[in-house]
Amino acid sequence: MAPKQPLSRERCLELLASVPVGRVVFTLRALPAIRPVNHLLDGETIIIRSSLGASLPSTATERGAVVVAYEADMIDVEARTGWTVVVTGTARLVLDQALQERYEQLLHPWVDEPMNCIIGIDCDLVTGYELGAVR
Template identity: 55%
Template sequence: MNARRLTELSREEALELLRGVGLGRIVFTEDALPAIRPVNHLVDGDAVVIRSHTGAALTSSVNTVVAYEADDIDPKEHTGWSVIVTGIAREVTDPAAVERYKSLLRPWVDRHMDRVLRIHPTFVTGFTLTNGHPHGVR
């Protein structure tokens, strides 16, 4: 098996990769325990935007710290990338912004999505995994 090289990404590089995919996982607290849900997203500026519905467990994360993770890892080669955004989830309440996000971000489940959440990142981290040894060292 080839060695893998892990390279840390800059904030800008990580956000650019995140813009290129539409599915990730939000990590939040539910009843004092960690919870994870797959959701689709878009990146607007440096904020991650997701849609949800009233009564969903993740709507309890409004005004709290959450993490959002997305990746593209080849299961056979074990190469690719992963990005994590950590920040405060806020509900989008401006009607024009809500309508804009509804038009740009289609739900991937068959359910009425009436809530829009925006994660304002405090931290953006990420890495790539590539084949090979750093600097040609074996």
């Protein structure tokens, strides 16, 4: 078993900003749903892009905001080392035109379909662990 060391909030945010992909977890028809997405970190807000017809934007539009979890990690399976970060926070549509334009320039979707919606996730609760090899 590899030892697990808790990480500070600051270190968690640094690590989150260092990777381009994570997974957003939200509720869909009263069940958990998980979607891989690429992201960027702007201060303490995770920014993702989606399409307005997708599940998460539809939920955020209906409720104004929705609580989600966001997870990103970097794991070396052979060395049994790495880290994982989980953020719990409120997701809402980014409606400010200037911010929309900025994020569209900075964050390019990895899938080949229109991404006409930008979602910001507040980093309310941030936890993380570093995984180390057995010493």
